[in-house]
Amino acid sequence: MDALLFDMDGVVVDSEDHWHPAEREDLLPAVLAGEVPDVGEITGMPYREIYAYLDANYETTVSEAEFVDRYDETAAGIYQERVELLDGLSGIRERAREAGVPVGLVSSSPPTWMGYVLDRFGLAFDLTLSNDQVPGPGKPEPDIYEAAADRLGVEPSACVAVEDSRNGSLAAQRAGMVVVGYRVDHNAETDLSACDVVCAGSEELREELLGRLTG
Structure with a gap:
């Protein structure tokens, strides 16, 4: 190579050991009404593109700015304190x-x-x-x-x-x-x-x- x-x-x-529960239990239910996708659908995508994907395929209940703020806040805790x-x-x-x-x-x-x-x-x-x-x-x-x-x-x-x-x-x-x-x-x-x-x-x-x- x-x-x-x-x-x-x-x-x-x-980090996915921490992101997946956070998305399933908190982030996705907080920004969507109705059906919530399996996290495998969005894993690996840039998180700003995740919002566009959710907005196109599901029923979003928050703005992109609020969505980004939620992810940024969660990220700080995951990367600075929890990951190995x-x-x-x-x-x-x-x-x-x-x-x-x-x-x-x-x-x-x-x-x-x-x-x-x-x-x-x-x-x-x-x-x-x-x-x-x-x-x-x-x-x-x-x-x-x-x-x-x-x-x-x-x-x-x-x-x-x-x-x-x-x-x-x-x-x-x-x-x-x-x-x-x-x-x-x-x-x-x-x-x-x-x-x-x-x-x-x-x-x-x-x-x-x-x-x-x-x-």
């Missing part, structure tokens, strides 16, 4: 450095949310890219992954992307990347058929990525 790209939510940090880092991440990043492979963080989350994670855990990546920094639609469209490859100066086909959501894995696949799926409890039923391989848990993921980095 010429670049290794990690999704943030549900991969680098276990992917087990084995430091070893993977070290092996990538030894192999001369840049490592990127590619997320639908806004830069502020990404900053919470970077600051809390003292992380640095060769590329940190939010969907807010990319023209065009978010995941499941390929724009953010195409932009990541372009900024790193590599071909998308030479990139490995690690994803845990249907929307994210589709985005990486549509960009022409090799997609490694990460399967844990929060996405046990998620459709990861767009992935080239699916790893169950952090140990399998670590072994898969280290194997690819050592060729």
